[in-house]
Amino acid sequence: MKFQKKSKVTSQIPQASLPDIVFMLLIFFMVSTVMKEHEGLKVQLPDAKEVKKLEEKRGAATIWADEAGRISIEDNIVQPSQLRDIVYKMVSDPLNPLKIVSLRGDKDIEFGRIAEIHEELRTVGGAALNINYSTLVEAD
């Protein structure tokens, strides 16, 4: 007995819409990507449990404070007293105004260093008062 070939449909996957799908994915990644802007200092972040995500990544300024007591912002190592001018410029930038300051401090530095940064940020005021101490998420 011979089997009949019933199907005469060509078995091809339509590829015409492939570029459209790929472009859609591409556009999603292009929009959602935030490139790393600045290199910081090497720090060992402290642990914490009650952490919050830093939502405003585009309007965030990052200040690094490492174990040796150096402070870095926007690829420059600065003295604490220079922070206010730099941060003030960022707050008053009309295109990309500062919304939050992310503070990446090494867990072994002295609190006095952090207090100096606080003092500078308080001098600037406004959006610079919103700070986020970067931490690692502590496992229970």
Add this chain to the structure above:
Amino acid sequence: MLLDKKKKGSAEIPTSSLADIAFLLLIFFLVTTTIATDKGISLTLPEKGQETKVRSKNITNILINAQGLIMMDEEQIDVSQISSQARQMLDVNENLIFSVKAVKGAKYETYIDVLDELKEANAPRISIAEPE
């Protein structure tokens, strides 16, 4: 005189490689995207020169010294007990302000631990005192 038609090629843009180009870009963005988000403890610092008088019964002082010892309301306390202690205090007085005061030589890690404990207790008002 008749001009020869030299061109006989079809005037179509080849689109077959479009997908390849798009994939290449896609892979580039996939690789460079950092999903890892920054996490941390958020806090709002007070405006400079802004001082508010608070009744002393509404303040709990938390002191941190250079040795990493913590004192809460005149009593030495372990870091892990701060949140439960703070929660009990907030039950009694919900307007309580926790004033964290660390000396200059205190470790940043201890300070973050204390803040973390207070956040865990849902303390609504945390104040950071400047070290002398």
